[in-house]
Amino acid sequence: MFRIGAASRTLVTTLLLLPLAACGASGGKDDDKAGATAAGFPYTVTNCGVKTTFEQPPKRAVTLNQHATEILLALGLQDRMAGTAYLDDKIQPAYQKAYGSVRVLAREYPSREALLGADPDFVYGGYASAFDKGEGRDRDGLQKAGINTRLNIESCAGGPIGVDDLKTEITQVARIFGVPERGKKLIEREQQGLDSVAARLKGGKPVSVFVYDSGDSSAFTAGGQGLGNDIIRRAGGRNVFSDVHKSFADVSWERVIARKPDVVVIYDYGGTSVAAKRKRLLTDPALKDVPAIRHKRFAVLPLSSAVLGVRAADAVDDLAAQLHPEAK
Structure with missing residues (x-):
């Protein structure tokens, strides 16, 4: 029930990116x-x-x-x-x-x-x-x-x-x-792209997701009020901090550990690379038993795709492919 041809997915993405002119x-x-x-x-x-x-x-x-x-x-x-x-x-x-x-x-x-x-x-x-x-x-x-x-x-x-x-x-x-x-x-x-993703994920089980934007002493993450939360939901994920009534918020690492996310979605932007963020998470001994860290399950989403703009449908498509590789 997860199957859709890779060529079809590529075509939908290409059509979404064509300027109207x-x-x-x-x-x-x-x-x-x-x-x-x-x-x-x-x-x-x-x-x-x-x-x-x-x-x-x-x-x-x-x-x-x-x-x-x-x-x-x-x-x-x-x-x-x-x-x-x-x-x-x-x-x-x-x-x-x-x-x-x-x-x-x-x-x-x-x-x-x-x-x-x-x-x-x-x-x-x-x-x-x-x-x-x-x-x-x-x-x-x-x-x-x-x-x-x-x-x-x-x-x-x-x-x-x-x-x-x-x-x-x-x-x-x-x-x-x-x-x-x-x-x-x-x-x-945009709607065609969203419908395509919904069809290929139909019947699938959502995976729990923690968004890592930045942070060292605490984690700056996506709450339940912003577009990122909806992108995760439509991509077949469940934001473990969807109960936080903000678009972005600082949360303690203890709360991250307690919520046991299956996947970490890293927001890619600015001067800190994805590789550096990934290394910070993998080398923190306090996080070693978090399922996403233990199994090294990471996904990446550019920050510019997680805000209200014309990348939204493509962001859902891209993230769905990372969270559910079996659904490509």
Whole structure:
């Protein structure tokens, strides 16, 4: 009941990564020039407590954080991006050419001066830190400067966030840019990927999972409120800290030991390599009897795949293959 052809899995993954502009987005209600007309405007939306009315689609957008950047690239909107900043890892291969046409403002967050120097009419942030008031990038201040903004809804969710919330994020972003049909197509592709994984895992037994993001004296892990928890569930896992009512939290190693995870999922990002994290866990004598450590069962998920963006369905697919190799 776990079987699906490897070729089929590869095809689904490839289709998920194709930018919408490459999929013939023309012919729908929005044209292939990414909203050259302003049909359907003004458009008013409330995002993370900020109500904004868009009189026309943005023409000079700046994205801060990788998942915000990849959403616009997946919608084929690189021609209306004036700048981008802050990657956690490499842009996915399917978007590399489009990304290469966009000006990189800073390796991490740009200064206010650098941001304003790009002359944006819209700034789209992935994390709340993108709009740091102390750095002069707060949403209210940018609005006063005539710049509309949006924050990825995962960063202001009042409760658990899941892959289903990606529909809201993509729908609203596509609507802001006047390309709702592209948004629909992107959502359909994501859903196809999720359905494919669900079919091949049907009837399987979930494995218990501990997420290791970082930490030495304590473990920084994924709780039950963030997207990572839903990705694990859809990939045939059970997050041992799903009862923690936060997206991320510090937990003691004693609690990790007590919950006896079968698999450790390592989040890959930043300056500490996966190999270094793996070594830290394997060489800790206190963890030697944890099933995942004893049997050296590790899976890896890029951090940029564990946040609300267009990698979500592919992340479920990739993690499912690691947790249930028999289901490939």
